[in-house]
Amino acid sequence: MGSKDIFFSSSADPAAISTEAGADRRGRPGITAWLAAAGARGLATVSGVTRVALDLIYPPACLCCRGATAAHGALCPACWGRINFIEKPFCDRLGIPFAYDLGIEGLLSPEAMAHPPAYARARAVARFDDGPVRQLVHRLKYHDRMELAEPLAAWMARAGSELLAEADLLVPIPLHRRRLMWRQFNQAHLLAAAVGRACGRKVDPFLLRRVKRTAPQVGLSRAQRASNVQGAFAVPEEARPRVEGRAIVLIDDVLTSGATLNAAARVLLRAGAARVDVLVFARVVTAS
Numbered sequence: 024m025g026s027k028d029i030f031f032s033s034s035a036d037p038a039a040i041s042t043e044a045g046a047d048r049r050g051r052p053g054i055t056a057w058l059a060a061a062g063a064r065g066l067a068t069v070s071g072v073t074r075v076a077l078d079l080i081y082p083p084a085c086l087c088c089r090g091a092t093a094a095h096g097a098l099c100p101a102c103w104g105r106i107n108f109i110e111k112p113f114c115d116r117l118g119i120p121f122a123y124d125l126g127i128e129g130l131l132s133p134e135a136m137a138h139p140p141a142y143a144r145a146r147a148v149a150r151f152d153d154g155p156v157r158q159l160v161h162r163l164k165y166h167d168r169m170e171l172a173e174p175l176a177a178w179m180a181r182a183g184s185e186l187l188a189e190a191d192l193l194v195p196i197p198l199h200r201r202r203l204m205w206r207q208f209n210q211a212h213l214l215a216a217a218v219g220r221a222c223g224r225k226v227d228p229f230l231l232r233r234v235k236r237t238a239p240q241v242g243l244s245r246a247q248r249a250s251n252v253q254g255a256f257a258v259p260e261e262a263r264p265r266v267e268g269r270a271i272v273l274i275d276d277v278l279t280s281g282a283t284l285n286a287a288a289r290v291l292l293r294a295g296a297a298r299v300d301v302l303v304f305a306r307v308v309t310a311s
Contacts, residue, residue: 102155106154107152111124112124112125112130115129115131116132116135116139141289142285146186147278151305159171159304160276160277163276172214179214179304186272187224187302189298192224192270193224194230195226196284197211218302231262232259248283251282258291263294266291268295272301273291273302276303277307
């Protein structure tokens with residue numbers, strides 16, 4: 024089995040139930056999405072004849088295109104083939120893939136040397152390209168397809184295994200309270216909880232607080248993005264003892280410029296974290 028084959032089917036809780044209908048425009052989860060997520064979790068606890076019966080009710084379908092698959096929580100061959108998975112060789116700091124393998128461990132990219140981030144290492148499952156990756160992220164984030172968190176997190180746990188093996192805590196990037204009230208769920212928290220279940224690490228969603236309501240980052244330059252999230256995060260005073268000396272992995276869905284994750288990492292390090300790494304499902308990769 025090749026290194027990419029491990030991403031073809033998730034070994035986590037099956038979660039590929041057809042639920043395109045989900046939420047209203049304010050982001051509240053619809054009953055269809057809720058039932059689908061509950062049904063997906065239930066499928067993970069059955070086997071044998073019961074599983075066969077349930078498969079007749081909820082036939083395995085591709086997470087992306089809804090085509091037939093052999094197992095729940097999987098991609099069909101066509102969608103799998105359209106994903107640009109990030110594999111070694113890549114920058115040890117930023118996780119940006121290299122075009123050629125120079126056979127040197129720990130190699131840094133020009134981007135990492137020119138703009139070193141506050142966090143130690145970043146890892147991602149795939150490039151954030153048009154196609155299946157973008158569709159999966161947007162369906163989880165904007166269409167309340169919460170059942171997607173389990174399979175996406177299972178891939179993240181594999182891609183970030185070296186970070187997770189050294190982690191004390193997983194911390195999702197928080198939403199501002201107003202944004203959370205509007206959307207009513209945080210996709211980073213869903214992913215962090217599922218990654219924690221997959222790797223056996225604790226998740227602390229209250230270690231970091233978003234204290235500044237920032238404007239959307241879409242369309243902003245690198246400098247504007249950094250300025251936009253400056254002062255956006257804080258570690259509550261009561262949470263500081265849980266930060267000190269800990270190896271923390273920040274969890275989010277997408278890494279674009281890294282400004283948001285960099286700002287969050289800087290706050291955690293100032294609060295006494297021993298190290299902060301980053302794990303996301305997808306990252307933007309621009310031509311160097």
